[in-house]
Amino acid sequence: MSGRFSEKDVQEEQMHFSNVVTAFQQYAQYSLAANNRRRKDMYTLSQADRALLDAIGYKKKLQEVDTAILANADFLNRIVADPEIFGHDLSAGEYSAEDDPNEDSSRHQKSWNSLDPPSRGDDNPCSHGHSHYGHTHSHGHNLQTSDPRRPHGQGKYKPTDFDMDKLRSTLKQFVRDWSEDGKSERDLCYEPMKRALEEHFEGQERGKLRVLVPGAGLGRLAYDVATLGFSCQGNEFSHYMLLSSHLILNKTDSIGEHTIYPYIHSFSNIPSKAAMLRPVKIPDVRPSDIPPGTDFSLVAGDFEEIYGDDVADESESHAGRWDAVLTCFFIDTAKNAVNYLRIIHRILAPGGVWINLGPLLWHFENNDTGDPSIELDLEEVRELARKIGFQLSDERTIETSYTSNDQSMLGYIYKAAFWKATKAS
Numbered sequence: 001m002s003g004r005f006s007e008k009d010v011q012e013e014q015m016h017f018s019n020v021v022t023a024f025q026q027y028a029q030y031s032l033a034a035n036n037r038r039r040k041d042m043y044t045l046s047q048a049d050r051a052l053l054d055a056i057g058y059k060k061k062l063q064e065v066d067t068a069i070l071a072n073a074d075f076l077n078r079i080v081a082d083p084e085i086f087g088h089d090l091s092a093g094e095y096s097a098e099d100d101p102n103e104d105s106s107r108h109q110k111s112w113n114s115l116d117p118p119s120r121g122d123d124n125p126c127s128h129g130h131s132h133y134g135h136t137h138s139h140g141h142n143l144q145t146s147d148p149r150r151p152h153g154q155g156k157y158k159p160t161d162f163d164m165d166k167l168r169s170t171l172k173q174f175v176r177d178w179s180e181d182g183k184s185e186r187d188l189c190y191e192p193m194k195r196a197l198e199e200h201f202e203g204q205e206r207g208k209l210r211v212l213v214p215g216a217g218l219g220r221l222a223y224d225v226a227t228l229g230f231s232c233q234g235n236e237f238s239h240y241m242l243l244s245s246h247l248i249l250n251k252t253d254s255i256g257e258h259t260i261y262p263y264i265h266s267f268s269n270i271p272s273k274a275a276m277l278r279p280v281k282i283p284d285v286r287p288s289d290i291p292p293g294t295d296f297s298l299v300a301g302d303f304e305e306i307y308g309d310d311v312a313d314e315s316e317s318h319a320g321r322w323d324a325v326l327t328c329f330f331i332d333t334a335k336n337a338v339n340y341l342r343i344i345h346r347i348l349a350p351g352g353v354w355i356n357l358g359p360l361l362w363h364f365e366n367n368d369t370g371d372p373s374i375e376l377d378l379e380e381v382r383e384l385a386r387k388i389g390f391q392l393s394d395e396r397t398i399e400t401s402y403t404s405n406d407q408s409m410l411g412y413i414y415k416a417a418f419w420k421a422t423k424a425s
Contacts, residue, residue, distance in 0.1 A: 020239040023163035024080040028073035068261035171262040172403035177220035178283040188400040215330035219245040226296035256281035269409035318347040329358040354421040390421035
């Protein structure tokens with residue numbers, strides 16, 4: 001933890017990390033209770049109505065959802081089976097881990113993906129996910145911001161609806177980043193970015209080119225860039241993402257090793273039971289197959305705090321040290337887009353390239369936390385980039401969904417802005 005943070009900051013960070021771990025552990029209890037509500041509602045109906053529902057298989061479907069919830073819970077418990085690797089003292093947060101009978105503590109852990117200890121994680125309940133859970137069209141964090149703290153010694157943390165929404169979003173993020181089911185959506189976003197990166201550095205030795213991926217989420221884009229031979233570092237803020245990516249990148253040995261059920265949490269706009277209960281196997285690649293000697297790391301913490309600060313030691317400065325920055329569904333996480341773009345420009349080497357794809361669904365718009373929020377339109381963002389010192393090219397619109405259920409009766413399409421911006425001054 002940086003010296004910038006007080007002892008109170010450190011304690012709050014440890015407590016929040018413990019709360020996130022508890023949320024993972026309490027997923028089954030919370031989700032089973034939500035499903036049991038449906039049973040209670042069914043028994044408010046007349047006997048004739050209940051008989052009709054039973055005849056069409058509704059009661060059996062609820063039982064199958066319970067089974068899927070328990071399968072998800074087993075997977076989520078694997079993610080937090082050994083949270084101490086992140087450097088937090090969980091005893092300070094009333095953490096009480098239950099042994100996971102499916103977790104073999106002697107498993108070989110790969111070391112090629114370096115995870116720095118989290119710094120200021122997702123201590124603010126806002127994070128980088130683009131959630132469409134339920135009927136809301138939001139990032140899943142700009143309206144509901146409850147993230148209660150409990151004083152030490154006042155019992156185990158009780159996860160909130162917000163915490164559980166984050167877990168549901170995390171399961172869908174696994175589909176997008178690490179499954180065959182998510183390939184078509186993933187390719188719409190990642191493939192144009194990777195092609196632009198390869199074309200910009202055509203003929204150059206990739207291993208000597210440093211690429212940064214802020215808002216890396218579960219790490220697939222950064223992983224893909226590393227498999228292309230570039231030296232790549234992902235940066236992520238959310239503990240949900242960091243814990244989950246660690247399981248995939250460091251503790252998963254085979255393709256399809258895990259099975260999840262990401263679409264069981266809402267019964268709305270579902271065409272069939274099969275569509276809702278369909279299993280998704282992850283990952284679709286074996287993470288350990290990354291080329292030998294590849295420089296690939298994931299750094300935890302806030303983008304502005306890590307890459308934006310000037311430091312006394314020139315050797316630790318990020319200024320001019322990166323050849324490329326790839327931002328996918330990221331720049332609208334800014335409170336102040338001016339600072340995001342200024343940091344990207346400052347850390348790029350002369351002639352370096354910033355490749356962007358995403359919407360402008362400003363995360364802090366209308367927040368109730370008192371955070372400032374500068375909300376620019378697309379023309380303003382582009383003009384701002386030029387004034388800061390970028391030359392924009394290959395500007396176009398790419399239509400894409402984000403963590404969508406392709407079998408749902410409802411879907412959202414982003415008209416995402418794509419561009420390549422070269423550092424000109």
